[in-house]
Amino acid sequence: MTLLNExxxxxxxxxxKTLGETMLADGLQIYTGLGINFQPRWFSVFYLLQEHPELPVTEVASRIGLSHPAIIKIVESMEEAGLIDSARNSRDGRKRMITLSAKGEALIPELQPVWKALEEExxxxxxxRNIDILGVLESFERILQEKPISKRVQERYRRNRPLDIQVKPYSKMLAPAFKHLNEEWLTEYFTIEDEDRHMLDQPEKILSEGGAIYFACLGDEVVGTFALVALQKGVFELAKMAVARRHRNRGIGQILLHHALTEAQGLGARSLILHTSAKLEAANHIYGKVGFVEDRLTAQTMKYLRPSRRFVLDLVRSS
Known part of the structure; x- marks a missing residue:
């Protein structure tokens, strides 16, 4: 057993990758053994051109699913072998049109029986061996399109790492993170509006009006924040809750939310409201878990231009 197996x-x-390279090398042996001057890496382009007499290189790349540079290399190799003719599109000089040459056309009757034998074998x-290899490949490709392995591994890595989060109150030293963290998610999903700027540029006003701002710290790094804005006696708004992009999906949002509920009650809040968007699925999920429900009854003017929904939590009933 080799190390790769272990x-x-x-x-x-x-x-x-190794299996693919082995199969391509074996494929070359098929053509060489039958005395046909053809390479396996040419197959997709050649097959497409026998079905469509003339195509732009960009469309060939799109239909096959390879990058434009990769297709260019294949086309140039086939052109050197005399299997392809190419010319600039008469109506759009930027497009390079390719077609099978006379030599390429003449090769079709030789290749088709080889492909038939290969497919049958x-x-x-x-x-x-009762293996649905094409079904497995299609399923795996579909899974990776939905969420690539890179993202899956990063999320699991973050979940597996132990968190020692400290939630700290507002200080001038931590203050810049309030603006930075919120600008990060706002520009990711929306456009920063005047209402956002008003709050992010004047965080100390939130404090002077009876509210609070807290930060989630992982060591020396600020990884999250939220604000409690006093609206009226007993009513606070949970606003500007943000988690650093590279630390999401690690439960930090839940830590911040539970801390926000505790602090809001300590400030005398009887109810807590927040404004959110359907785009913020992860945040909305944790809001729902602690009891926030959408307020569809209260007549109100939404404070943001972006599509927003107003949620409310009765702290008296939920305590």
Missing amino acids: LGFLSLATRI MKELFAE
């Missing part, structure tokens, strides 16, 4: 899933990408090979 590493299991850690070497999956390398083994798939591969079908039989996997059928004997």
Whole structure:
């Protein structure tokens, strides 16, 4: 057993790559053994051009699903072998049109029986082992389109790392993070509005009017924040709750939210409101878990131009 076998899933990408290279090398042996001057890496482009007599390179790349530079390399190699003719589009000089040459057309009758034999052999090979290889590949590709492995691993890595979060009250030293963290998520999802600027540029006004601002700290790094804005006696708004992008999906939002509820009650809040958006799915999920419900009855003018929803939590009933 080789090291790659022993590493299991850690070497999956390398083994798939190695298997692909082995199959391509074996494919070259098929053509060489049959006396046909053809390379496996040409197959997709060649097959597409026999079905569509003339196509721009950009469309070939799009239909096959490879990058434009990768297709250019294949096309240039096929052109050197005399299988492809290319010319600039007469109506759009930026587009390079490619078509099979006379030599390429003449090769079709030789190649089609080879492809038929290859397809039949591969079908039989996997059928004997009861492996739906195409179904597995399609399913895996679909899963990775929904969420790439990079994102999955980063999220799991963050979940696995122990968190020692300290929630600290507002201080001048921590103050810049209130603006920075909120600008990060606002520009990610929306546009920063005047109402946002008013609050982010004057955080101490929130404090002077009876509110509070807190920060989640991981060591020396500020990774999250929120504000409690006093609206009227017994009513506060949970506003500008943010978690640093690279620290999301680690439960920091939940830590901040539970701290916000405790602090709001300490300030004498009987109810807590917040404004959110349907785009903020992760945040809305944790709001719902602690009992926030959408306020559809109160007549109100929304404070933001972006599509917003108003939620409310009765702290008396939930305590």
